[in-house]
Amino acid sequence: MNRGIVLTLLSLLMGMLVCCEDYKDCNSPVDTSLGIRFYRQTHDTDRDTTLPGLTAYGIGRADSLLAKRLPTSSLFVPLRQDQDTTAFFLGPDSTRRTGDTLTLAYTRTLHFISSGCGFTTYYQLDTVYSTRHFIDSLAVPQKKIVTTHATNVKIYY
Amino acid sequence: MRRMLRYTIKPALLAGVFLGLSLGLSLQAVAQFSGDAKYGFRVGLDLSRIPMHYLNPYRTDLEIQTDVRIDSDLYVALDGGWNRTRLDNKPVFQYNSQGVFLKAGVDYNLMKRKFPAEANLLYVGFRYGVARMQRQIPAYQVSDPYWGSVEGHFSQKTLLPQWAELLVGIKAEVLNNLFVGWSLHTRILITQNLDPQVRPYLIPGFGKATTNAVFDMSYQVSYRIPLWSPRPKKKTPKQAPQNSEESSAQ
Numbered sequence: 001m002n003r004g005i006v007l008t009l010l011s012l013l014m015g016m017l018v019c020c021e022d023y024k025d026c027n028s029p030v031d032t033s034l035g036i037r038f039y040r041q042t043h044d045t046d047r048d049t050t051l052p053g054l055t056a057y058g059i060g061r062a063d064s065l066l067a068k069r070l071p072t073s074s075l076f077v078p079l080r081q082d083q084d085t086t087a088f089f090l091g092p093d094s095t096r097r098t099g100d101t102l103t104l105a106y107t108r109t110l111h112f113i114s115s116g117c118g119f120t121t122y123y124q125l126d127t128v129y130s131t132r133h134f135i136d137s138l139a140v141p142q143k144k145i146v147t148t149h150a151t152n153v154k155i156y157y
Numbered sequence: 158m159r160r161m162l163r164y165t166i167k168p169a170l171l172a173g174v175f176l177g178l179s180l181g182l183s184l185q186a187v188a189q190f191s192g193d194a195k196y197g198f199r200v201g202l203d204l205s206r207i208p209m210h211y212l213n214p215y216r217t218d219l220e221i222q223t224d225v226r227i228d229s230d231l232y233v234a235l236d237g238g239w240n241r242t243r244l245d246n247k248p249v250f251q252y253n254s255q256g257v258f259l260k261a262g263v264d265y266n267l268m269k270r271k272f273p274a275e276a277n278l279l280y281v282g283f284r285y286g287v288a289r290m291q292r293q294i295p296a297y298q299v300s301d302p303y304w305g306s307v308e309g310h311f312s313q314k315t316l317l318p319q320w321a322e323l324l325v326g327i328k329a330e331v332l333n334n335l336f337v338g339w340s341l342h343t344r345i346l347i348t349q350n351l352d353p354q355v356r357p358y359l360i361p362g363f364g365k366a367t368t369n370a371v372f373d374m375s376y377q378v379s380y381r382i383p384l385w386s387p388r389p390k391k392k393t394p395k396q397a398p399q400n401s402e403e404s405s406a407q
Contacts, residue, residue, distance in 0.1 A: 023215060023246065024246045026249075030300075058303065058304065066303075078303045081304065082304070114367070116246060116249070118297050119250070120299060
């Protein structure tokens with residue numbers, strides 16, 4: 001092969017090393033919502049269940065529903081980044097107006113992702129409790145809330 | 158796709174043409190100068206930082222490279238410079254940093270000289286680098302459409318990153334004592350957990366610090382100040398014939 005072609009190819013390759021980059025691009029997940037999954041316990045066995053008409057909203061944000069009377073088996077809800085506690089209303093059945101309040105206490109850590117994505121907030125759950133109108137019990141299989149979209153809280157009806 | 162092409166092909170072509178010309182110039186400068194071997198102090202500028210600023214306007218770099226020939230093929234090298242980085246990704250992230258660096262090490266010439274004065278080099282080298290930089294995050298925002306976004310800032314912090322570096326390159330004497338050359342570098346960051354809050358985006362002298370190992374290249378123009386010439390090696394006289402003459406005289 002002609003030496004000139006080789007040199008040009010080599011130069012282009014080296015040119016790529018110093019080539020431009022867009023530091024504003026965000027290609028990483030940043031969402032750190034709390035994962036909730038609904039179960040029904042029968043004979044010591046967990047069974048996924050779908051709530052027929054779940055209504056969910058953050059306490060203080062009743063004007064903005066996270067779930068609006070929809071059949072739902074799992075839900076991802078955002079925790080407050082400015083406080084160490086967040087509470088949610090969970091109404092399992094659209095035919096009834098009552099529901100339960102799920103309260104979560106946690107510690108927050110600011111986590112840097114990239115120049116394009118900026119920061120996100122990681123959470124470590126400390127305490128999870130609820131009223132027991134419809135909810136039977138709670139389990140917390142994953143206390144750490146990061147960008148993996150894991151199930152953090154199991155709710156048994 | 159069009160955006161990607163704009164960001165890759167055009168600057169790559171520019172850099173490629175720039176480097177191709179320099180490479181051709183370097184390879185043509187073969188053994189033009191004759192005379193005694195020269196030892197001296199060489200000082201140069203890394204010109205690759207100029208197109209770098211054009212391709213990536215968020216960064217401004219200056220690098221001065223020096224070396225002293227201490228043996229036939231061995232050079233002690235000291236490089237220094239400055240970097241300023243400004244990232245403006247409002248409202249998500251703003252970042253400013255500025256700092257200086259120093260790299261010390263050696264270069265070893267691998268090319269056999271065709272005559273004693275030939276100063277063209279094909280070399281490998283090692284550097285140990287340290288930088289002193291200040292970084293600041295004037296504003297950031299963590300978006301949350303449901304509960305409301307959170308804003309904040311980080312005040313200025315001084316960091317002292319250190320790294321090791323391997324390099325390979327060529328230097329060609331294109332005019333008497335004037336050299337052009339290029340080199341490829343690989344650097345490994347030694348300092349771990351440099352900043353637990355925000356990893357620096359760019360370290361002066363090291364480059365983009367989003368990973369612990371980086372590749373880089375440089376294109377140098379340098380001038381050698383010939384300070385001294387090596388002492389010619391004394392030829393030891395052959396002893397055996399003299400001894401025989403002395404013994405015969407006695």
